[in-house]
Structure formats: structure tokens, C-alpha cells
Amino acid sequence: MSEGNSPPQRPREWTLEPETEYRFELDPDTTLAIKLIKGRAEIFGAELIEGKIYLFTQECKAALYTWHGCTIEMSQPSTEYVSEETPMSAYGNVHIALEQMRVRALSKIRGSPLPPGQDNVDPKLTEPPRVLILGPENAGKTTVAKILANYTVRAGQGWSPLLANVDPSEGAWAVPGSLSVTAVKSSIPTFSPATPLGFSATSAPVVISSHAHKPLVYWYGHNDTKRNPLLMDRLIRNLGENVNDRFDMYPESKAAGVIVDTPASFASNSSPPEHRQKLIKACVDAFRINVILVVGHEKLNVEMQRAYGSYISVVKIPKSGGVVELDHSYRERVQKYQLHTYMYGFAAQPPAGVTAGTLGGEAPPDLVLSPSSTRIKFGELSIYRIGTETMAPSSALPVGAARVMSEMQPVPVNPGAPGSALINAVVAVLAPHSADENERYDEELLDLPVTSFVYMWSRRTSTMSSAFRRLVTAPSSRRAYSVFSSKSGGGRYFNSAKSKAPAVVAAKAKSDTASSSKDASSSTSTASPDGTSPNDPSASRTVADTPGVVEPPSSPRTAVASPGADQQLADSVDDLAAYAAPHPTPSSSDFKLHQFFSLHRPLLLLNNPPSMFTPGPSFQAILSGPKPAQAQEKVPISVFDDYPTEAHLDADAIAARQLGRALAMSRLGSATAWETTLKHLGLDPAKEPERVELQGQMDKDWEDVQILLDSTKRKRRKKMKKHK
Numbered sequence: 001m002s003e004g005n006s007p008p009q010r011p012r013e014w015t016l017e018p019e020t021e022y023r024f025e026l027d028p029d030t031t032l033a034i035k036l037i038k039g040r041a042e043i044f045g046a047e048l049i050e051g052k053i054y055l056f057t058q059e060c061k062a063a064l065y066t067w068h069g070c071t072i073e074m075s076q077p078s079t080e081y082v083s084e085e086t087p088m089s090a091y092g093n094v095h096i097a098l099e100q101m102r103v104r105a106l107s108k109i110r111g112s113p114l115p116p117g118q119d120n121v122d123p124k125l126t127e128p129p130r131v132l133i134l135g136p137e138n139a140g141k142t143t144v145a146k147i148l149a150n151y152t153v154r155a156g157q158g159w160s161p162l163l164a165n166v167d168p169s170e171g172a173w174a175v176p177g178s179l180s181v182t183a184v185k186s187s188i189p190t191f192s193p194a195t196p197l198g199f200s201a202t203s204a205p206v207v208i209s210s211h212a213h214k215p216l217v218y219w220y221g222h223n224d225t226k227r228n229p230l231l232m233d234r235l236i237r238n239l240g241e242n243v244n245d246r247f248d249m250y251p252e253s254k255a256a257g258v259i260v261d262t263p264a265s266f267a268s269n270s271s272p273p274e275h276r277q278k279l280i281k282a283c284v285d286a287f288r289i290n291v292i293l294v295v296g297h298e299k300l301n302v303e304m305q306r307a308y309g310s311y312i313s314v315v316k317i318p319k320s321g322g323v324v325e326l327d328h329s330y331r332e333r334v335q336k337y338q339l340h341t342y343m344y345g346f347a348a349q350p351p352a353g354v355t356a357g358t359l360g361g362e363a364p365p366d367l368v369l370s371p372s373s374t375r376i377k378f379g380e381l382s383i384y385r386i387g388t389e390t391m392a393p394s395s396a397l398p399v400g401a402a403r404v405m406s407e408m409q410p411v412p413v414n415p416g417a418p419g420s421a422l423i424n425a426v427v428a429v430l431a432p433h434s435a436d437e438n439e440r441y442d443e444e445l446l447d448l449p450v451t452s453f454v455y456m457w458s459r460r461t462s463t464m465s466s467a468f469r470r471l472v473t474a475p476s477s478r479r480a481y482s483v484f485s486s487k488s489g490g491g492r493y494f495n496s497a498k499s500k501a502p503a504v505v506a507a508k509a510k511s512d513t514a515s516s517s518k519d520a521s522s523s524t525s526t527a528s529p530d531g532t533s534p535n536d537p538s539a540s541r542t543v544a545d546t547p548g549v550v551e552p553p554s555s556p557r558t559a560v561a562s563p564g565a566d567q568q569l570a571d572s573v574d575d576l577a578a579y580a581a582p583h584p585t586p587s588s589s590d591f592k593l594h595q596f597f598s599l600h601r602p603l604l605l606l607n608n609p610p611s612m613f614t615p616g617p618s619f620q621a622i623l624s625g626p627k628p629a630q631a632q633e634k635v636p637i638s639v640f641d642d643y644p645t646e647a648h649l650d651a652d653a654i655a656a657r658q659l660g661r662a663l664a665m666s667r668l669g670s671a672t673a674w675e676t677t678l679k680h681l682g683l684d685p686a687k688e689p690e691r692v693e694l695q696g697q698m699d700k701d702w703e704d705v706q707i708l709l710d711s712t713k714r715k716r717r718k719k720m721k722k723h724k
């Protein structure tokens with residue numbers, strides 16, 4: 001990936017006319033840098049900041065769109081062109097319609113009157129938008145979902161829409177094979193296909209990202225929805241139940257609505273019609289969908305009109321000509337990037353000659369994870385597989401024959417048994433089950449959300465027995481996955497009868513742990529579901545008491561990738577093994593929490609070199625230790641000119657104030673820009689009473705910012721006097 005040794009590239013400038021799009025594609029091992037010189041531009045709805053350098057990596061394919069025209073400076077991508085034909089006006093109109101639903105829904109929730117002339121609006125348009133996006137392969141569904149979510153947060157109304165991904169091949173905020181949902185609070189950046197919907201927070205001791213999501217994740221374990229449709233159906237309903245729980249808990253958040261991105265198999269003719277109809281129905285029911293957007297598929301649009309048109313708004317929207325046809329090998333590589341990124345974060349180098357840059361607004365060193373390997377005894381784990389590895393469809397069974405094993409049945413896995421196929425498996429660590437014995441039931445594992453993932457690898461795979469002896473839990477980054485539900489253990493979609501007998505494996509694991517606890521010297525906080533140290537008695541109790549601590553994919557080798565993924569996973573093993581031995585132990589300097597207030601925040605606009613090809617702060621400089629005192633003096637530490645360098649002792653407090661100011665300024669700035677865009681589309685936002693009220697609120701915010709700034713300056717002067 002490093003391009004550091006290549007000769008520096010000459011900067012190039014492009015001037016884009018209003019409502020045009022600059023599209024680019026990257027080859028493997030190349031990085032692109034783009035800087036907005038003048039005007040306004042966005043990438044899939046996320047606004048770029050003028051003067052900031054944005055890096056794109058890992059074969060990213062994307063487009064930079066401008067409503068009003070702009071000038072950009074960039075390095076050389078592999079493929080690039082400008083298009084004047086884009087569906088952005090149509091997407092903008094869809095957003096306006098959804099925005100009106102939100103405003104009406106909020107009025108209704110607050111009990112305030114509807115805007116004049118809207119009393120007779122169709123009642124279904126006064127509900128918060130719950131949008132399902134359908135379309136064939138490579139239609140741009142994920143991109144539409146991202147654009148709509150980004151426009152919603154950019155509207156300046158404080159909306160946090162929920163974004164759900166039910167495409168298990170995509171990975172979204174976790175790894176491929178999972179389904180997830182998260183609340184979007186700030187714009188979702190696009191810089192790598194490994195994080196198509198933004199990145200998730202990590203509990204690793206690095207920085208707190210301002211853009212990181214805390215998703216609720218369920219583990220499906222395949223990338224094809226046809227592998228286990230029953231499980232898909234159940235997980236979709238679990239996600240829906242959590243979304244509804246959250247809306248019930250925070251009624252005002254409900255107004256922002258939910259956007260659901262779906263896999264291509266929901267629209268594909270190659271899927272049996274009953275299979276896709278069942279899963280579409282599951283989404284419609286679970287998320288209480290009231291708007292279906294069909295991206296560029298006439299027949300599907302008609303089909304949806306017939307099935308749901310009587311009570312759901314079905315809208316066909318155009319497909320963008322820029323959407324890239326992704327082939328099978330590209331998708332495999334992306335899944336590999338995702339898996340690797342989940343464990344190790346990003347390690348992107350800027351193109352030759354570019355000395356600074358951000359990945360989606362974050363400083364690249366901040367996105368590097370330093371995972372550590374941990375040994376854990378199998379006796380301390382309960383590992384389950386859902387269904388069996390190879391299962392013929394029910395339709396292939398002889399007439400009258402019933403399946404002995406259900407597709408939904410958690411089957412304990414004995415890691416030592418031949419054919420357990422755990423090597424190369426991606427294994428999900430589940431949240432602890434309900435503490436209340438009375439609430440337990442047979443298939444509880446299927447309803448537990450994921451807390452983290454473990455990649456199983458072996459240092460020596462020559463013989464299976466030695467491999468298993470040396471099997472370690474792979475580098476596992478614990479992500480801060482949230483559980484929306486107020487109920488412990490997350491979703492409780494099926495509350496079937498209480499388990500007749502406690503799980504055998506749980507009892508066994510308990511005794512194993514009891515006998516092995518003395519020699520569990522280097523055991524694990526990684527695989528423990530609550531992340532506590534195993535040396536702590538409560539931790540080992542939690543592991544042992546938890547049937548279903550770990551649930552592997554039904555077919556470990558295909559669990560996270562499509563057929564033919566063996567080679568890919570084998571490559572991943574090599575990659576991971578190369579990184580993994582030995583992992584660095586995090587030192588105190590890795591605890592960079594203070595950087596939350598540091599100079600690397602995208603909103604602060606500090607340290608921007610005049611051109612991205614002129615030297616700015618290098619990554620090396622960011623990574624290396626403190627600079628000599630003389631050099632430090634030259635670095636501006638504040639946006640306030642009159643601020644003395646001696647006062648850096650309370651730099652965090654100042655940075656916090658700066659951050660607050662920058663956030664307020666950004667909010668006001670983006671709201672103003674958005675109003676301009678609305679006017680450009682022929683809509684006058686000033687006429688809506690809700691907006692007038694919000695405008696008043698924004699004016700007040702602005703006054704507060706001014707007051708805050710004045711008082712900050714006064715306090716600073718007072719402090720300086722005292723100091724002197």
C-alpha cells in the first residue's frame with residue numbers, strides 16, 4: 001500500500017460545474033488524495049471541508065458531487081471522469097419528502113399543530129419514514145442508503161436516523177456475515193469499501209473517533225441469504241424488535257426514522273420468489289416499513305406495488321450511471337479487507353508527495369489498531385454451530401421425511417473432534433444470556449447480539465492434532481457494540497418454552513473451568529463475553545456459565561465469504577499470522593484518549609497546508625515522540641490568536657471549548673448550506689413554521705456561541721493576569 005518510494009506526483013486541479021460528479025476508481029495498492037480548494041462538494045452526501053486532504057484507499061470506487069460547483073486538487077487515481085448525468089436531484093427530492101414526514105411526525109409526537117395546509121395530509125405521511133431500499137445487484141442501494149442518511153444528519157435538525165444493514169455479505173460496521181443497525185449521528189464518510197457505512201467504535205486503547213458508530217450486531221455466519229433463510233428471517237425480526245424498543249424508549253428519536261439497506265438477493269430472479277418475498281415481508285413487518293424505494297428495477301417496482309402498494313408508498317428511483325459493476329473477485333477482496341480492518345484497523349499511506357491527509361476526517365494513525373493475541377483453553381468456552389455444516393434443503397428430503405436436525409438448532413462443537421473445522425473460522429462472541437433462569441429457552445443463542453469477533457488460526461497447520469493444541473484465539477478487537485433493547489441480552493424475538501434441562505455443554509464447561517482455573521495462567525479477556533479479566537473469579541464464572549459464549553458460522557470456511565473463499569481465507573491467515581506474532585503490548589503512550597481534544601479533529605481546520613503537495617505535519621511527526629521545545633513554539637496550538645503558549649497546561653479544556661465552537665459553527669454552516677440547496681431545488685424552507693421555529697433556535701445557538709466566545713476570552717484574560 002505504501003507509495004512512499006514512488007516519485008512525487010504533480011498536483012492536478014479540476015473545476016467542476018454545478019450538479020456534476022467526479023467519479024474515480026482505485027487499483028489495489030494505490031491511494032488517492034483529494035482536497036477541496038474552493039466551493040462545496042460532497043461524497044455520497046457527506047460534505048467535504050475546504051482545505052482538508054481526504055485519502056481514499058483499498059480499491060475505493062466513489063464519486064464527488066457538487067451542487068454549486070467547486071475546484072478540487074488531487075493525485076492520480078486509476079480511473080477518473082466527470083459526469084453531468086446524475087440522479088442526485090431525484091435523491092434530493094426523496095430526501096425532502098422524507099424530511100417532511102419527519103417534521104410532521106415530530107409535530108405529532110410533540111402534540112404541536114401541523115404546518116398550515118397540511119391538516120388533510122394522508123395520515124401515513126405523518127408517520128416517521130421507515131424506508132426499505134430494494135434493487136438488483138450493483139444498483140447502488142448501499143450508496144442511496146448512505147446518501148439519505150447523510151442528508152438527514154446534515155439537515156441541521158439534530159436527527160439521528162437509524163441505519164440497518166440486512167445484507168450479510170456487506171459486513172457494514174462489523175465483519176461479513178453479520179446483520180446490524182446503528183444510529184447515525186454524523187456524516188458517514190466514504191474512503192474504503194472495507195467500511196462502506198462508516199467505522200465502528202473500538203474499545204482498544206486508541207482514540208475515540210468522532211465518527212465511530214456503536215452498532216447492534218447479530219451473527220448470521222454466511223454471506224448468502226439462501227444458506228439459512230429461517231435464521232435470516234429471525235435475525236431481521238430481532239433487529240426490528242430492537243429498533244422498535246429504541247423508538248419506544250426515546251419517542252422523539254423516532255421522528256428521524258429508519259433506513260434499511262438490503263441484499264441484491266431480495267430482488268434477484270435467481271432467488272426462489274417465495275424465498276425473497278418471505279425476507280422482504282420479514283423486513284416490512286419487523287421495521288414497520290412505510291416507504292419502499294426500488295432502485296432502477298421496473299419489474300420489482302410493479303411487484304412491490306402489487307404486494308404493498310395499498311398501505312406502503314412504493315417509489316422507483318433511478319440508478320446512478322456511476323455505480324460500478326463489482327465482480328466476484330473484487331467482492332472477495334473487499335471481504336478480506338473488512339476482516340483485516342476489523343482486527344487491525346487501517347494502515348493507509350498517502351500518495352507520494354502528499355504529506356498529510358485524513359481517512360474520512362480521521363488522522364490515519366488514529367485508525368490503526370494494536371490487537372494482542374490471547375491463549376484461551378477450549379474448556380473455558382462453549383462453542384456452538386447453528387444447524388449442521390451441510391444441510392440439504394427441506395424440499396430435497398424424501399416425501400414424508402422430516403429433518404432430524406433443525407436449521408435453527410444450536411449444536412455444540414467439540415474443538416478436538418476431527419472435522420470440527422474451527423481453523424480459519426470467524427467466531428462471534430455473544431452477549432451474556434439472561435441471568436434469570438426462568439427467561440432461558442432453547443434457541444436463546446439466536447437472539448443474543450454480538451459483542452466481538454474472534455478469528456481462529458493456527459501457527460502450524462501441518463497436522464490437525466498439533467494445530468488444535470496450538471490453536472489460539474486470534475487477534476480480536478472488542479468493538480463497543482451497543483444493545484438498543486432495554487432487555488438484557490438484546491433481542492428476544494421468540495420466547496419459546498424454558499429449556500427443560502440446562503445445556504449440557506454449559507455444565508461441562510463449568511466443571512472444566514473449575515478444574516482448569518488453577519492453570520489458566522494467561523487466559524483471556526478477549527473471548528470473555530463481558531471483557532473482564534479471567535483472573536477475576538467473576539470472569540471465569542461468566543465464561544463457564546454462558547452456554548453459547550461463542551457461536552461459529554455454520555461452515556467456518558464459508559462463513560464470512562462467498563464460495564471459493566478458502567484461498568482468500570488462507571491468504572488472510574497468512575496475513576494475520578504475519579502480523580500476529582508477536583503482537584505489541586500496548587504501552588501507556590498508546591492511551592491517546594486526550595486526542596479527542598487534540599489538533600487532529602477534522603472540524604478544527606488546523607494545520608492545513610496551503611497545498612496538499614507542500615509539506616505539512618507528517619505522519620512520522622504524529623507518531624514520534626514530543627518535539628523539541630523550539631519546534632513546538634512554531635506550531636499553532638489554538639485558533640485564538642492572542643492565546644499565550646505558556647497556558648498549554650489546560651490545553652484540553654481549551655480544545656474542548658474549540659471543539660464546542662467548531663461543532664456549533666459546523667452545525668450552523670451546514671444548516672445554511674442545506675437551506676441554499678433546498679432553495680436551489682425550488683423549495684422555500686422559510687415557509688415551513690417548523691423550520692421558522694428551528695431558525696429561531698439556531699439564531700439563539702449563534703448568540704450563545706458569541707456569548708461563550710466572549711466569556712471564554714474574558715476568562716482567559718483573567719487567567720493570564722493571575723498567571724503573570
Ligand SMILES: Nc1ncnc2c1ncn2[C@@H]1O[C@H](COP(=O)(O)OP(=O)(O)OP(=O)(O)O)[C@@H](O)[C@H]1O
Nearest residue numbers: 023061062063137138139140141142143322323324
Ligand atoms: N455515482 C457513483 N460513482 C462512482 N462509484 C459509485 C457511484 N455510486 C456507487 N458507486 C460505487 O459502486 C459500487 C457499488 O455500489 P453499492 O454498493 O451502493 O451497490 P449495491 O447495489 O448496494 O451493491 P450490492 O450488489 O452489493 O447490493 C460501490 O463501490 C460504490 O462506492
